[in-house]
Amino acid sequence: MTTIDTLEVSLGDRAYDIKIGSGLIAQAGGLIKPVLRQPSAVVVTDENLAAQHLPALEASLTDAGIAHRSLVLPAGEATKSFAKLEEVIDRLLEGGIERGTTLVALGGGVIGDLTGFAAAVTLRGLDFIQIPTTLLAQVDSSVGGKTGINTARGKNLVGSFHQPRLVLADMDVLETLPQREFLAGYAEVVKYGLINDPVFFTWLEEKGPALIAGDRDLRREAVLVSCRAKADIVAQDEREAGLRALLNLGHTFGHAFEAEAGYGGGLIHGEAVALGMVMAFDLSVEMGFCPPDDAARVRAHLQACGLPVALTAIGGNARTGAGWNSATLVSHMMRDKKVSEGRITFVLARGIGKAFLERDVELERVDALLKTSLAA
Numbered sequence: 001m002t003t004i005d006t007l008e009v010s011l012g013d014r015a016y017d018i019k020i021g022s023g024l025i026a027q028a029g030g031l032i033k034p035v036l037r038q039p040s041a042v043v044v045t046d047e048n049l050a051a052q053h054l055p056a057l058e059a060s061l062t063d064a065g066i067a068h069r070s071l072v073l074p075a076g077e078a079t080k081s082f083a084k085l086e087e088v089i090d091r092l093l094e095g096g097i098e099r100g101t102t103l104v105a106l107g108g109g110v111i112g113d114l115t116g117f118a119a120a121v122t123l124r125g126l127d128f129i130q131i132p133t134t135l136l137a138q139v140d141s142s143v144g145g146k147t148g149i150n151t152a153r154g155k156n157l158v159g160s161f162h163q164p165r166l167v168l169a170d171m172d173v174l175e176t177l178p179q180r181e182f183l184a185g186y187a188e189v190v191k192y193g194l195i196n197d198p199v200f201f202t203w204l205e206e207k208g209p210a211l212i213a214g215d216r217d218l219r220r221e222a223v224l225v226s227c228r229a230k231a232d233i234v235a236q237d238e239r240e241a242g243l244r245a246l247l248n249l250g251h252t253f254g255h256a257f258e259a260e261a262g263y264g265g266g267l268i269h270g271e272a273v274a275l276g277m278v279m280a281f282d283l284s285v286e287m288g289f290c291p292p293d294d295a296a297r298v299r300a301h302l303q304a305c306g307l308p309v310a311l312t313a314i315g316g317n318a319r320t321g322a323g324w325n326s327a328t329l330v331s332h333m334m335r336d337k338k339v340s341e342g343r344i345t346f347v348l349a350r351g352i353g354k355a356f357l358e359r360d361v362e363l364e365r366v367d368a369l370l371k372t373s374l375a376a
């Protein structure tokens, strides 16, 4: 049996462990059982996971004596919707559910966010467990308790803070993850370096190519460092009173791009975040906060990895099939949850590893930056 790394998200009576290792899905029943209120679970997953990893999870739950059933949803961002939330809740209630039943999210961020929100509101609150299967979900979405859905008006505009009881990050599942999805998750890994860990960013510049190519030790190290970074921030600021907003680096831009792209798969979250981080660094340079060389390093690394670094790579071309304009993107940004008294709070940087929050940003600057990127 291989070793399991355990990190704690220290949140008092809502504290929980993140377990990182190989073969965790096969052992899930035994690992989950101690945190269950009663031995009954409903697994929520998507059709790709149902084909590839659900059977192993179900077998493990059966072996551990946990009664279970599974709900399988369509894969993709469009599933994070009111319609699918209603469907999940209806199927939970239809099949019979009690307050002691635990939901188990087997999937990427879409399944994790939706299942967590369903858990938060069904019977006024069920426990849930995260089994993240994408790199993005392992390093970011499964940790910290942000749950929710998208609306036609924007990303994640309906949701709740609801912490999981346990996170099981099985490194083996990354073997079946499509490369585009792996890369998208890598953008959120890079984010931790850019926020407050310049040594990690330098490590990624050096090791990123091998990690992306499939080196398992490097992948595990990156998941561990990322989860430690996120757990540390969440423990200090669970509900985003301040510090936690740094985890939104690249997201004010990125969420606007996702909303404009329509959640259809033409642009996925991590890709939008990669481009958003490039733009946040460019804005930081424009405003005189950040040395141009640091922004150049960010752009160069993400580009070398194959992530989008200009709006021309995603908007108004074959991927989305639509022409974009800066005014519409700014109007999306005005619905960001960090808007306060009509002003957007941006996550900017004084350099790599030196992110900070800034409210005093003229929208004309943002508009000009978007126009430049649209014409690049």
Ligand SMILES: NC(=O)c1ccc[n+]([C@@H]2O[C@H](COP(=O)([O-])OP(=O)(O)OC[C@H]3O[C@@H](n4cnc5c(N)ncnc54)[C@H](O)[C@@H]3O)[C@@H](O)[C@H]2O)c1
Pocket (backbone or CB within 6 Å): 046, 047, 048, 049, 052, 075, 076, 077, 080, 107, 108, 109, 110, 111, 113, 133, 134, 135, 136, 137, 140, 141, 142, 143, 144, 145, 146, 147, 156, 173, 174, 175, 176, 177, 178, 181, 184, 185, 268, 269, 270
């Ligand atoms: N709650 C948070 O803190 C948080 C943080 C970051 C992102 N998010 C959200 O996460 C979502 C994106 O999550 P994602 O990037 O994981 O996308 P996703 O959940 O859509 O998964 C990506 C695709 O990969 C497939 N897949 C997943 N695991 C697989 C595996 N092991 N093998 C083969 N295929 C697999 C899925 O079926 C899907 O088609 C966005 O909605 C974003 O807003 C939330």
Ligand SMILES: O=C(O)C(=O)C[C@@H](O)[C@H](O)[C@H](O)COP(=O)(O)O
Pocket (backbone or CB within 6 Å): 140, 144, 146, 155, 156, 188, 240, 244, 245, 247, 248, 251, 337
């Ligand atoms: O956990 C957080 O806090 C984050 O901001 C992590 C982000 O990567 C994630 O995309 C999150 O869902 C964004 O949250 P939102 O509140 O801006 O919708």
Ligand SMILES: [Zn+2]
Pocket (backbone or CB within 6 Å): 140, 188, 251, 269, 273
């Ligand atoms: Zn994100």
